């Protein structure tokens with residue numbers, strides 16, 4: 001069932017792929033994190049943390065989009081409290097959230 005959910009989410013993300021920036025693929029790569037970021041899961045999966053670490057290295061600016069609710073334009077409602085807690089839960093160091101502000 002979880003797999004179906006992920007596939008459904010990826011399908012939604014693809015449908016919304018016309019949305020701005022080059023971060024769409026990053027949002028998709030973070031799909032294993034969605035159940036955590038939507039507040040439906042209290043611990044992120046290992047896969048989620050691995051992806052998060054990859055994104056921090058490759059496209060940290062896209063994290064801003066995620067944290068600013070970038071998924072909402074794609075039909076995903078992220079619980080910002082959960083999203084902000086994710087790096088801590090994964091033990092992954094992210095750039096400071098304050099550095100996101102210049103991006104809008």
Ligand SMILES: *[C@@H]1O[C@H](CO)[C@@H](O)[C@H](O)[C@H]1NC(C)=O
Pocket residue numbers: 005035040041
């Ligand atoms: C949310 O979590 C509950 C209980 O953990 C589960 O039964 C339900 O299927 C989950 N919903 C989604 C959309 O993943």
Ligand SMILES: *[C@@H]1O[C@H](CO)[C@@H](O)[C@H](O)[C@H]1NC(C)=O
Pocket residue numbers: 039079080081082
């Ligand atoms: C978001 O997550 C926090 C912490 O898990 C929870 O207390 C809060 O109720 C959630 N907010 C929404 C809108 O679901």
